[in-house]
Amino acid sequence: MDASPLYQQLAQRLCAAMDSGVLARGSRLPSVRQLAQQEGVSQATVVQAYRWLEDAQRVQARPRSGYFVRPTVLQLPEPRPSLPDPMARRIQLDRLGRQVMHASREPGVISFGAACPGPELFDMERARRTLTRVVQRQRHLLGHYPLGPGQMQVRQAVARHAMSLGCMLQPDDIVMTNGCLDAITLALRSVTRPGDVVAIESPTYFGFLELLQSLHLRALSIPTHPRSGLSVEALELALHTQPVRAVVLTPTLSNPLGCCMPQAARRRLAQLASAHDVAVVEDVIYNDLCELDEQRRAIKAYDTSGHVLMCGSFSKTLAPGLRLGYVAAGRWCATLQRHKEVQSGGQTPVLELALAELLQQNGLLAQQRQLRAALCTRLAQARELVALSFPPGTRVSNPAGGFILWVEMPQGVDSAVLFEHCLAENICIAPGLMFSTDERYRHCLRLGVGGAWGPAQLQALRRMGALAQALWAAQQRSAAAA
CATH class of the missing domain: 1.10.10.10 (Winged helix-like DNA-binding domain superfamily/Winged helix DNA-binding domain)
Structure with missing residues (x-):
């Protein structure tokens, strides 16, 4: 039955x-x-x-x-699993990542470089009304200097939201922060010292690489599959052979691959963290954008020993301008709070109370479904244009939600050169070099489709493909001449 x-x-x-x-x-x-x-x-x-x-x-x-x-979904080959250097290395980044971020904000530039959703995807009027009400009711808080882990109301609201991720948290387990990256920074400060080895996905979010560099930590890249995420088997081998102190990963809709770890792998990772006394810094910022409920369950849901530090925010799902994040730091909660007092103090109380109210309003789940549906349409359109416009042999990810695509072009097509050619025509992309400690993803790029979306963006994607085609043709002629 x-x-x-x-x-x-x-x-x-x-x-x-x-x-x-x-x-x-x-x-x-x-x-x-x-x-x-x-x-x-x-x-x-x-x-x-x-x-x-x-x-x-x-x-x-x-x-x-x-x-x-739904109409038939275009079938494209996905990027190949990564096989990174098995040795930990110090990170020495150039300014390419910062250059891409600055270029993506320039007036007149059509940007696929930033992994940020645009305001048109959200109910900004609802957020404005909520913030106005809170300021009117709690105007006295504008005269108080905030300290501590955050307003109790917002920590209760975050704890309730964590239930949708499979986590049973108490408000006292949660510390509010100035965004998700601030939460991850505090988490790493709490569990590592300069020179320690931190395991990461390959490729990984370039912001993580910048953070590890600023904290003088060494990065150990772990093989990662474009569909199932970080290889727990490879990580387990690394834990036996190298002095890994922490793991930083985004198990749901990772940036830039968009992969989702199976639940069995998440459970196994939580067990490994406990057995090897290793901290797992889990970024859950994209979980609410995942299309299937079962893939939203966090690694933290399987944590029985407090070794998982779950970090998140609602900037991708409610309002990007509410720069508030949170961390449930497990056994390092007290240590993290001390670091927070030194690093950033407290957040703006009225923003915290506005976030608490937004998280409890009716219609939130319907709003999230609408957001996921809109992004799904964009991803499908972008994948189709990549298939039609980019060089033969191009591969592209097929994430189960979110607004990021990872494009693997044929070897020899330099995405850094493509970035320069695109930028000359006011189009911004994120070259694959940004997402690794070495140059193995030079022929790859990340496309963000969360910003403005319309005929201009679709035409820009076609033009980007034509420029990539020209680079590929030039490489083919050069190879033939040699």
């Missing part, structure tokens, strides 16, 4: 009908009322089934029109 929930059984029957062609691509599904009557279930069950199918990218909701079977 099938023990899965009734809505999931219904969703799976609909999937079978789609796979067999009974429900054709692009066709309209029965209305909620019609399907409830046909199947003899409640309308609430049908709504849950349709939402499950929407998260699984099998159907799409159209305002005032109903649900439709």
Whole structure:
């Protein structure tokens, strides 16, 4: 007997009908009322089934029109798993990452370089009204200098949100910070000393590399798969052979690959951290953007010994301008609070209370579904244009949510050169060199599709592909001449 929930059984029957062609691509599904009557279930069950199918990218909701079977998704080869240098190394970055970030903010530049969502994706009016109410009610807090781990109301709201990530936290377990990167900085300061070895994904977020460099830490790159993330087997070998003091990773929708670690791997990583007395600094900033519930469960959910420090914020899902983050530091909570007092003191109380209210408002889950659906459409459009415009043999990631694509072009196409050519035409990209301690990703690039999106951006992607094609053709001619 099938023990899965009734809505999931219904969703799976609909999937079978789609796979067999009974429900054709692009066709309209029965209305909620019609399907409830046909199947003899409640309308609430049908709504849950349709939402499950929407998260699984099998159907799409159209305002005032109903649900439709998604068109066929373009199949492209994914990037190859990474095989980085197995030795820890000191990080010596050039200014390429900063150059990309500055260029992405220049007026008139069409930017795919930053991993930031644009304001048009969020309900800014809701955020404005909430902040105004809080300031009016709590104006006296503007005269107080904030200290401590954060307002109790916001820490309670974060603890409730953590339940959706599979974590049972107490408000006292949580320290508020000035954004997610501030949380990760505090976490690393709490668990390492200069010269220590920190294991990272390969490729990894360039901000992590900058942070490790500033803290004088050595980076050990771990093989990472574009779909399943950091190799726990390779990490386990490293823990036996090298003095790894901490692991920094983004297990859900990692930046830049967009990969998601399986839950079994997350559980195993938490066990390894406890057995080897190693800290795991987990970035959960993208978890709410993942399309499937089961992939949002954090490594922290499997932590029984306090070795996982979970860091996050809501800048990618609620309002980028609310520069507030949090960290649940486990056994290092007291140490981290002392570091925070020295490093940054407290946050603005009215912003914390506004965040607490936003997290508790009705409609938050619906807002997140709409955000995921909008980003899913962008990712599909961008992948299609990469397939049509970039050189033959190009590979591209297929993340289960978010707004980042990792593009692997044929060897010999230099993404740093492509960056210069694109920038000359007011198009900004993020070259693969930014995301590694060496030059192994020179032929790769990261595309962020979270900003402004429309005909200009689509045309810029086509032009980017044409420039990449020209570089590839030149490389082919050079190779033939040699």
